[in-house]
Amino acid sequence: MAAEGKKKQILFEGRFQKRGSSVRTWHVRYFKLYEDFTFDYYKAGKALNNPQGSGDLSLVKEVTYNEQDKIVCFETKGNNRNWYFIFEDKEQRIYWMYVAKCIIDGMQNEIEKYADSSNEHHMKVVIIGMASVGKTSFLLKYMYDYFEKEYDPTLEDLYKIKKEVDGEKYFLQIMDTAGQEEFRNMAHAHIREADALIVCYSIADRTSFEHLKILNDEIKQIREDDADHLAVVIVGTKVDLANKGRREISTVEGQRVSEEWGCQFLETSSIKGTNIEEAFLTTISYVNIKRQEKEANRPPENETGRCVIS
Ligand SMILES: Nc1nc2c(ncn2[C@@H]2O[C@H](COP(=O)(O)OP(=O)(O)OP(=O)(O)O)[C@@H](O)[C@H]2O)c(=O)[nH]1
Ligand SMILES: [Mg+2]
Numbered sequence: 001m002a003a004e005g006k007k008k009q010i011l012f013e014g015r016f017q018k019r020g021s022s023v024r025t026w027h028v029r030y031f032k033l034y035e036d037f038t039f040d041y042y043k044a045g046k047a048l049n050n051p052q053g054s055g056d057l058s059l060v061k062e063v064t065y066n067e068q069d070k071i072v073c074f075e076t077k078g079n080n081r082n083w084y085f086i087f088e089d090k091e092q093r094i095y096w097m098y099v100a101k102c103i104i105d106g107m108q109n110e111i112e113k114y115a116d117s118s119n120e121h122h123m124k125v126v127i128i129g130m131a132s133v134g135k136t137s138f139l140l141k142y143m144y145d146y147f148e149k150e151y152d153p154t155l156e157d158l159y160k161i162k163k164e165v166d167g168e169k170y171f172l173q174i175m176d177t178a179g180q181e182e183f184r185n186m187a188h189a190h191i192r193e194a195d196a197l198i199v200c201y202s203i204a205d206r207t208s209f210e211h212l213k214i215l216n217d218e219i220k221q222i223r224e225d226d227a228d229h230l231a232v233v234i235v236g237t238k239v240d241l242a243n244k245g246r247r248e249i250s251t252v253e254g255q256r257v258s259e260e261w262g263c264q265f266l267e268t269s270s271i272k273g274t275n276i277e278e279a280f281l282t283t284i285s286y287v288n289i290k291r292q293e294k295e296a297n298r299p300p301e302n303e304t305g306r307c308v309i310s
Pocket of ligand 2: 019135136137153176177179
């Protein structure tokens with residue numbers, strides 16, 4: 001059994017099945033996950049002081065996409081057996097996938113970094129673009145190195161991540177918005193608050209590219225005089241489809257539009273991982289530039305608000 005009294009416990013309901021079992025039966029259990037990645041599990045409905053077994057997530061070997069169950073799981077060892085752990089709740093599943101990835105990559109320090117909040121630059125990033133261009137996929141690839149084939153339309157999801165770039169700490173709050181027409185207005189409040197906008201179109205869908213014009217008008221309207229302080233990055237998604245003869249927008253067209261907007265531009269693929277990290281690095285450094293510009297344009301302190309008595 002995992003030692004009691006550790007600082008942080010996370011309790012959740014999960015399902016598991018035995019590896020290699022011919023009968024695909026899922027067992028419901030409660031899990032207590034501890035900060036050191038050990039866990040106890042309990043039979044559903046039973047007292048949570050009497051674990052049925054325990055395990056160690058640091059023995060995680062791989063992250064698997066289970067085609068048959070259309071669900072993400074990762075494999076680990078519990079009580080001398082191999083298990084598939086399945087999380088019912090999307091957020092928990094994704095968080096633990098992140099933890100699992102950290103372990104796999106030997107990046108325990110990434111997790112420690114997660115807890116330390118001193119000297120951080122805060123940035124609000126909002127991702128917009130037409131429905132199904134791949135906004136969520138782009139974000140999940142960045143956050144968890146994870147790709148989902150199935151399309152699940154977004155209403156609104158906020159993600160938080162800490163990153164260290166060139167020795168500076170950043171705390172990014174990234175808002176994934178709805179591309180579907182009827183929910184698009186929900187994004188307006190976030191656009192008003194944003195430090196950066198990542199504006200997506202699909203290189204395999206001309207309609208989504210033409211939609212950029214509508215988005216540009218919206219941004220100008222929402223930010224009015226403040227648009228100069230907004231870091232905008234245009235992202236042409238699904239660049240892997242170019243190899244399948246499905247490109248409808250050339251790179252040059254994308255570049256041209258970004259020049260018109262006076263913003264940054266990249267083409268990405270969430271399947272292949274192309275330019276995903278780069279897109280966020282570009283966003284972070286562009287926000288830094290915009291902040292410096294804003295700072296430089298600000299009148300010196302002693303010349304503002306000074307009351308002159310004559
Ligand atoms: N080939 C390819 N398909 C992708 C890529 N990114 C996303 N997709 C697929 O495109 C579909 C839509 O992706 P989402 O990320 O859900 O799109 P979205 O922009 O978030 O859509 P809304 O939430 O409705 O606005 C899904 O089936 C994805 O698997 C990519 O880089 N390459
Ligand atoms: Mg989405």
